[in-house]
Amino acid sequence: MYRKILITTDGSAVSQHTACAGVKFAQQMGAEVLVLFVAPEYQYPVYVEIVPPAYPSEVEYIEQMQRMGQETMGSVLRSAQECGLKHTCLTAFSDAAALKIVDVAEQQDCDLIFMGSHGRSGWGQLLLGSVTNKVLSQTSKPVLVHRLIREPGS
Structure with missing residues (x-):
């Protein structure tokens, strides 16, 4: 059904768990x-x-963010390797994360965007993360929103 899935991560524990669920x-x-x-x-x-x-x-700064991106995506990439999936990673730069996610999904011909309902945007994201909400409103591609029932480690 889906050939290529874009999985986003911001480095937070919730986002990492969501990304690994995306790999599964x-x-x-x-x-x-x-x-x-x-x-x-x-x-x-x-x-x-x-x-x-x-x-x-x-x-x-760019070199530092590239390293941080590699570290952030490392566990997700290891999970994809263990599952035997073809995988790539990308660090992109933008102050409008949601628009960049939508742009990358279009440019890379992804069939689905897989992301979490909460990242590290703070207490104001009670129902749905602000980046996720913006992606949902900006794309015509299907978006699968993964929500954890409880915080990682609890």
């Missing part, structure tokens, strides 16, 4: 997996003339 779902469907981590865009210092010495350059 992909295994049942016999689908390829694309794991996506969306990092925020580089923020230039407000006062460019006075850059603090510890402030990373744009290149350093």
Whole structure:
């Protein structure tokens, strides 16, 4: 039914559990997996003339976020390997995570977006995470929203 499933993760424990559930779902469907981590865009210092010495350059920031993306997606990729699935990972940069998720799903020809109902967006996401809500409203692709009954480790 689904050939290629986009699975998102933001690095939170809930998101990691959701992503691994996405891999299990992909295994049942016999689908390829694309794991996506969306990092925020580089923020230039407000006062460019006075850059603090510890402030990373744009290149350093991009390299750091690439490493963070690889670490974040590592357990999901290991899970996909263990399931014998064809898999790839991608770190993308955007301050509008939901729009980037939709764009990547379109560009990569994904049949389904698999994501959690809660990430690390805070207490205001009582029913459905804000990124998930925005993805649902911005895409015509099917979105499977995975919701954990209880927090990981409880």
